[in-house]
Amino acid sequence: MTDLSTNSSFSDTRPQDAGFADYFALLKPRVMTLVVFTALVGLLAAPVPVHPFIGFCAILFIAVGGGASGALNMWWDADIDQVMKRTSKRPIPSGRVDSGEALAIGLVLSAFSCVFLALATNLLAGGLLAFTIFFYVVVYTMWLKRSTPQNIVIGGAAGAFPPMIGWAAATGQIGIESVLMFCLTFMWTPPHFWALALFMRSDYDDAGVPMLTVTHGRRSTRVHILVYTVLLAALAVGTGFTAIGGPVYLAVAVVLNALFLKGAWNIYHRDETASELDNFATERRFFKLSLLYLFAHFGAILLEAGLARFGMGGWT
Template identity: 75%
Template sequence: MTDMSVQSPEHEAQFGDYFALLKPRVMTLVVFTAFVGLLVAPVGLHPFVAFCAILFIAVGGGAAGALNMWWDADIDAVMKRTRRRPVPSGRVTSGEALSVGIALSGFSVVMLGLATNWLAAGLLAFTIFFYVAIYSMWLKRATPQNIVIGGAAGAFPPMIGWVAATGSISLESILMFALIFLWTPPHFWALALFMRSDYDDAGVPMLTVTHGRPETRRHILVYTAVLAAFAIWLGVTAASGPVYLVAAIGLNAWFLKGAWNIYQRDEVMAEADNYAVEKAFFKFSLLYLFLHFGALLADAILRAGGII
């Protein structure tokens, strides 16, 4: 829960401080995947309506980020990689973060409903609620499955984009959701393997803390194998094409190889090379989703041009 001691700003907050509340790097992925989900849908939207839909989805994602920073200010202040965030660093008060998050949440949901349809707006509202209440307030501090279940929040944007265009949920949108949902655990567990002290210090029950690193390595391999199956399955649906299918096969073969390399290592080996394999896997995982959704985008462009 938010530590009320993180309240007094060291200086007057600037625009950049409030923008940082929205987690702009995370928002980039939200915007891109939502855009691809909307573009590959079989129903086209007017360009202005499509722009508004992506804008409001992005604002909703930023709202969730602000509410997460409000709630997690106490543990963010402890962890090295988060202590410079606006609230724990004192640049923005907890109350300000809460107000920004609530205001942007309401605005984004209502405007998305007016611009597209209320099913898309309802999914956006549920996404914000899930990320803040289910993941941040409950799962993150209660179970080592926090990342597994909580990953659903980041997986909704392409589904919301698809629903904004079509007004319905389909297999293609579910598989795009699954791609991000199943990617999230190995991505974060790889990070946790070489950042374990952060989670220990903050009291967050990450799998590395509760079950140990060998079990975490096994989980990374299992989830990566399941992820590969769903990623390739998406490649044989109407949402994709040959570019995506070839890319998915190659990317997932590489990702599986990386997971297998991690599984085979022990802590003596990992510490000897400063977790080089784990860090390489994590860095590649940052590109993994962008490359998959970029391939979907390429197929959509080719399809629109009548090339495929």
Template identity: 60%
Template sequence: MTDAAYNIARSAPEPEFRDYVALLKPRVMSLSIFTAAAAMIAAPTAVHPVIAMAAIICIAVGAGASGALNMWWDADIDAQMARTSQRPAASGKVTPSEALAVGLALSLLSVMMLGLFANPLSAFILAFTIFFYAVVYTMWLKRSTPQNIVIGGAAGAFPPMLGWAVATGEVSFVSVLLFGLIFLWTPPHFWALALFRNIDYERVGVPMMPIVAGHRSTRRQMVIYSILLAPVAIAPGFSTAGGYVYLATAIVLNAWFLKLALPLWTRTEAEAEADRFAPEKALFRASIIYLFLHFAALMVEAVTKSAIGDYWAAHALF
């Protein structure tokens, strides 16, 4: 892909440092850092603070590399969408070729350094995560199938598995559950956004579910995923990583999330137009809080166990 292929006129001055920071998608990066750190803390094997900090930095850099590669490839459609038009590559503050160079360089650096600081398995998972987000999701799925968010959501679900691998050097059933939590959370989270950002996606030809299957079908699928999500999100509470704090938090959060999601099953377009997608926007905002509190509860559980002893581990189911 060349700069000319995007037909982006770069009349802006030389890029500033903040433009390169924005290129790394710091919001997405922060989610990867937080969920990976939570899994690392919840893992049964303690990590030396220096190694933990180095690993988190590597994971952050890897997440940023994925963001830069995504902005390189999507600069053409980002420039046409209100939500993304001011991204560095789309607005011309950074050329697509610069975004590509930054993404490739940071990808290589983050994977190599994580392998040195932690272990080969965590480096492999990080490399696969970057590949999955940049190639499988961004280059292939996003513009070709309405299942783009469902399958592509795996890229955002790998960080907890990555953090667990840094601590233990392995993939366990608990880390797979944490992967599943984010994987099943992704469709209702992003489709809620797509429902009230539908015009943007339709304009650039991205086959998001609301465009291809319609709003009613999308809402019903959001409800189905929310129902499937609940047992997966609660299950870590019965593991060695969970406990009473996490279990109570997960039960309350999933009851709340289902209360917001279930009414969407019978919702009509007339109702959506009348209230300007208020329930969908509420679900989208709630989904962010929902995910944050699940992983925060994992960290609180780990701290609590270290303070009062690991009584729960002797009674865990797995």
């Protein structure tokens, strides 16, 4: 009787035999947390109550759709992921998962998530999820990412759709409130990624990705961060006076936008020598703050919606 373990050809670990965790990593679980959270806020902030189980399914399918687009992104970008230090340990460049498998998983999960979201909630939500996956994979990954320094700006729309999908899942419509949540994430994305590009500079250079730092220079990137942060602050604070805002949201927005503006101002005023001397401490702090910034804003919207159920949220 023979067994695979007795065969000498299997004595070495085969990198192509992936474990479950490797397939899960294809779905970009860290990005998924942002998708899940913002979609959940969109769903719960909507004025139409959703059955808890349907709400759970809607968020799950949105998360799966986000994961599927991550897998398709890794399939297409396997060549540049191999070059970049930050992404070289991903399942495909490290040889643990075959790129064909990633493509198959991405396509199957995309179809599954859109169809089931439409069945669980409504056609608009399913259609929006399908469009988001298309936008992220085709428009951003295949087209914009390697061709224009505006890749992050336009491609950021893909990451901004989840709250709109959550809202549509609950209401069956696209309201002005969901557009505001979309705009918040959309405007937040460029300064977030440009700060990352400033301190992960060799990565994008090596991969030939035309980030703003590569095409327009690092000085220009610092200016862009400041300009987008000013626009974002106006939008974020202004949202406080709308139907999804309220005193709690406004307080959070004022404090965080003041800190964010100060961070962007500091980045604008720094030169490369000073940045290199402290290993881009200011840029790294700004990047970390940007993560808190988005979660806190959406957390405040969620809190306002929760308080509204007890007659306390918003401006009424």
